[in-house]
Amino acid sequence: MTPDRSHPPTVSRPAMPTRPSVPDRKVALAFMAHPDDAEISCGGTLIRLQESGWEVHIVSVTAGDCGSMNDGPDETARIRFAEGTNAAELIGATFHTLNEPDGRLVYDRQSLQKSIDIFRRIAPTLVITMPMSDYHADHEITGQLGRAASFVYAAPNASSEPVIEGSQVPYLYYTDGHDGQDRMGHAITPTTFVDISEQLETKTRMLACHKSQLEWLRSHNGIDEYLTAMREHSQARGTDIGTRAAEAFVQHRGHGHPGDDVLSALFPIQHSSHSTNSALQATHS
Numbered sequence: 001m002t003p004d005r006s007h008p009p010t011v012s013r014p015a016m017p018t019r020p021s022v023p024d025r026k027v028a029l030a031f032m033a034h035p036d037d038a039e040i041s042c043g044g045t046l047i048r049l050q051e052s053g054w055e056v057h058i059v060s061v062t063a064g065d066c067g068s069m070n071d072g073p074d075e076t077a078r079i080r081f082a083e084g085t086n087a088a089e090l091i092g093a094t095f096h097t098l099n100e101p102d103g104r105l106v107y108d109r110q111s112l113q114k115s116i117d118i119f120r121r122i123a124p125t126l127v128i129t130m131p132m133s134d135y136h137a138d139h140e141i142t143g144q145l146g147r148a149a150s151f152v153y154a155a156p157n158a159s160s161e162p163v164i165e166g167s168q169v170p171y172l173y174y175t176d177g178h179d180g181q182d183r184m185g186h187a188i189t190p191t192t193f194v195d196i197s198e199q200l201e202t203k204t205r206m207l208a209c210h211k212s213q214l215e216w217l218r219s220h221n222g223i224d225e226y227l228t229a230m231r232e233h234s235q236a237r238g239t240d241i242g243t244r245a246a247e248a249f250v251q252h253r254g255h256g257h258p259g260d261d262v263l264s265a266l267f268p269i270q271h272s273s274h275s276t277n278s279a280l281q282a283t284h285s
Helices: 037-051 073-089 109-122 137-152 200-208 213-220 226-241 262-266 274-284
Strands: 027-032 055-062 094-100 126-129 171-175 192-195 246-251
Touching: 027 037, 027 109, 027 137, 037 055, 037 126, 037 171, 037 192, 037 200, 037 226, 037 246, 037 262, 055 073, 055 109, 055 137, 073 094, 094 109, 109 137, 126 137, 137 171, 171 262, 192 226, 192 262, 200 226, 226 246
Parallel strands: 027 055, 027 126, 055 094, 126 171
Antiparallel strands: 171 246, 192 246
């Protein structure tokens, strides 16, 4: 009898293991390019995580040593480390730097190993890093390093640092681009919003710790009102979801990373109207 090949046999595959929506180990890492990037792009979310009982770490991959029109690189790096530390301490977080050169960051074995090693010491289960398409190459390379380190840091042979119990491939999110745009000026479509209406004032105080950047950004980037620009973008993202202020993210849902949206599970948005709810659903579709 000739077998019927019109319907191939069904192959039974074991189900992939699932994780709880919120991990038991609550350690969040903001893996950023410069000492003030976390405050600008995800400071409100870090505040909410800390308020929810998460341990929060901020890593600046570079020392920020190009961020001055007057001081030399060593003095600038010293000032910016102090500013980053002060801002982190304001919310009970810990600040670290990998001391890579500002404006000249490269993706190589050294920068990747330093990234993996700091991941190994922190063992985050939630990582927020920078978009891999943004106006600043340091931001893009930091996003690449953050993605690579997230995936491999828990592998025993990836680092000489000891493996902390609970180490795993973490939830991974990319921050909003500058003005919500990628490197070519195209609008970013977020997967996730976090309402930071109640955290905006503390986020502003965190960014205000970076006093050295006021003159630098005015002279080099043409940004005259450092704090105002951050607040206006936060408020614009809030308008997207019907709140006073928000931060936007794109979740990495590639193979190996958890695909459920832990930030949305932790911080569900309280929609103010039916139209707002419909707009958000359209954004996520």
